[in-house]
Amino acid sequence: MKPAHPSSCIAPAARRGFTLLELLIVLAVIAIFFAMAAPQITGVLGSNRITSSGEFVFNKLTQAQHMAITEHRDVEVRFYEFADPKSPGSEPEFRAIQFVGWKLDEADENENGNTDELLEQELTDVFSLDGNIIISKDQSLSTLVTDSGLGSGSGPVPKLDVNAQFVSFTFHPDGSTTLPIKSTGSDGVPDSWFLTLVNEVQAAASDTIPPDNFYTIQIDPISGRLTAYRP
Amino acid sequence: MPMLPKSPARRPRRRGFSLVELLISISVLSVLLLMIVSLLDKTQETWGAAKTRVSQFRDARIAFESLTRNLSRATLNTYYEYYDDAGDRMVVAYGRQGGTSEVPLQPSYYDRFSELHFLVDDAARLFSGDVETNTHAIFFQAPLGDVETAQYRNLGNLLNGRGYFIHYSDDSAQMPGFLASTYPPKFRSRLMEYRPPSERNRIYDTPDDYTDWYGQDFGEVTANSRVIADNIIALVISPLLSQEDNPVSYSIAPNYFYDTQNENNPRTKHQLPPLVRVTMVAIDEESALRLGLDASDSPDDLVNPDYFRLAGRFQDDLADLERDLVEDLPIKVNYRVFSATVGIRGSKWSDESLRDSGLGPGA
The missing domain is CATH 1.20.5 (Single alpha-helices involved in coiled-coils or other helix-helix interfaces)
Known part of the structure; x- marks a missing residue:
């Protein structure tokens, strides 16, 4: 007679694996860690997006100035203002940039009786800002899109399929700009032209101006020199 | 009881790893x-x-290219005038100033004259007032067409006064207002470009006083100037006669000083140097931050004021400066030297003095 196997003891047979309880506890711990880390991660991600958008705009403005110098022509920089097509009914904000040039159309008399008309010529594609990043319309944050003395207009933006307003200024072939010299700006500081990029959602929620996360680009009206400020 | 035959030479293997x-x-x-x-x-x-x-060094590079490009277009619009025996320019019938007599004198010889001005000098000596500057400054006229009135834009060759010098200053006044609380004032050695528009070019306003057109007072000069690059610690301008390997090429400006309006120097009077070697030393922002530059510092802390006084010592001074930047300052400074020899297109150099050549109405 075989001796009875010591089965169904208090401890289960030593089979490899984890108990359900152990698994649940580990999952719960992992979930808690993620919940603690998530706000930090989204903060870093958001901050990264503002930095990259800011550098993008900075590079684009530099590109416009270089284009004016190398091609020896005036290059108009336009900032387009429109509502986010993905959320209709939202407020129009500055979300896109484009460079525009002017070409002399040495044509015969057209239907208006004009000859040698200046035609608008798109020099580049429309560059859209990432996601929720906008150029702030607050006067203390962005004189470059709010002050008088800028060119302006409206029209369809073909690539984006929206009708937009825009403000603009122009780079001359020697690198200078059409921005007028301000004797005193709205912030009491003379000669100051700048714009600030913020996250649309954060800016609305924040009670400080500027919000914690922003990217400011300043442009000297006479030399066209760009300076970036990032907290 | 039959015994199960044990498998030969098969060690009972339990699953797992050995410690080794x-x-x-x-x-x-x-x-x-x-x-x-x-x-x-x-x-x-x-x-x-x-x-x-x-x-x-992007900013520095762009500024350097701009400086050399504009400098190459410097002009004096030199022409020839009657001079009398005493060396005075004669007053010409239609009333230009400059002579000592209103009665046409006996002309003795032709010589060069110009209302415009090309000037290289030690910056501290050039400006009056308490100035935070060092090394050299240069002022000249060029047909750059830089205007402030839109309709003059197409007149591409209007005459502009231009100048370049170093100013150690803080930029808090130029910052966007809302940042003033976040950013403390930042003191840096900056390259300034004096660039009033053609409408405000004063070179013809005071033909008898050529130190006035750019504003001898430092404050007045900086009011018409913009920063074109930060962290430029030295600007060395050396007018040269010929290629650098000619040992006496700097003889036209042995102390770097060159003033076309200086009537006492018959060689440089009213004529542009054929070549100008421009050297610019830039440090990077990181080094400037770590040096902790502030209001108590001055540009002389970065560049020994004894350097760059004699054109013959240029290479030695530059080597000494590079060594100082690496060894003598509290931290090892990351720097770059930009240097180029610019040909002045408008220069028609002539060493011949017409006075002694025997040419002229009296000859």
Whole structure:
């Protein structure tokens, strides 16, 4: 007679694996860690997006100035203002940039009786800002899109399929700009032209101006020199 | 009871790893990991260094190109005038100033004259007032067509006064207002470009006083100037006669000083130097930050004021400065030297003095 196997003891047979309880506890711990880390991660991600958008705009403005110098022509920089097509009914904000040039159309008399008309010529594609990043319309944050003395207009933006307003200024072939010299700006500081990029959602929620996360680009009206400020 | 035959020479193997195996695999793994981490670190460092090197001296490079490009277009619009025996220019019938007599004198010879001005000098000596500057400054006229009235834009050759010098200053006044609380004032040695528009070119306003057109007072000069680059610590301007390997090429400006309106120097009077060697020393923002430059510092702390006084010592002074930047300052400064010899297109150099050549109405 075989001796009875010591089965169904208090401890289960030593089979490899984890108990359900152990698994649940580990999952719960992992979930808690993620919940603690998530706000930090989204903060870093958001901050990264503002930095990259800011550098993008900075590079684009530099590109416009270089284009004016190398091609020896005036290059108009336009900032387009429109509502986010993905959320209709939202407020129009500055979300896109484009460079525009002017070409002399040495044509015969057209239907208006004009000859040698200046035609608008798109020099580049429309560059859209990432996601929720906008150029702030607050006067203390962005004189470059709010002050008088800028060119302006409206029209369809073909690539984006929206009708937009825009403000603009122009780079001359020697690198200078059409921005007028301000004797005193709205912030009491003379000669100051700048714009600030913020996250649309954060800016609305924040009670400080500027919000914690922003990217400011300043442009000297006479030399066209760009300076970036990032907290 | 029949015995089950034991399998021959088969050790009973339990699943698992022996201790030795574990130790060996852990050590191999740690060595591999160390290699990977150091590789990643190197890659990150290289990428960071490459990125900063591209952007570091970008402003300085752009400013240097702008300076040399504008300088090459310097002009004097020199012409020839009657001079009398005493060396005075004669007053010409239609009333230009400059002579000592209103009665046409006996003309003795032709010589050069110009209402315009090309000036290189020690910056501290050039400006009056308490100035935070060092090394050299240059002022000249060029047909750059820089205007402030839109309809004059197409007149591309209007005459502009231009100047370049160093100013150690803080930029808090130029910052956007809302940032003033976040950013403390930042003191840096900056390259300034004096660039009033053609409408405000004063070169013809005071033909008898050529120190007035750019404004001898430092405040007045800076009011018409813009910063074109930060962290430029030295600007050395050396007018040259010929290629650099000619040992006496700097003889037209042995102390770097060159003033076309200086009537006492018959060689340089009213004529542009054929070549100008422009040298600019820039440091990077990181070094400036670590140096902790503030209101109590001055540009002389960065560049020994004894350097760049004699054109013959240029190479030695530059080598000394480079050594100072690496060894003498509290930290090792990362710098770059920009140097180029600019040909002045408008220069028609002539060493011949017409006075002694026997040419002229009296000859």
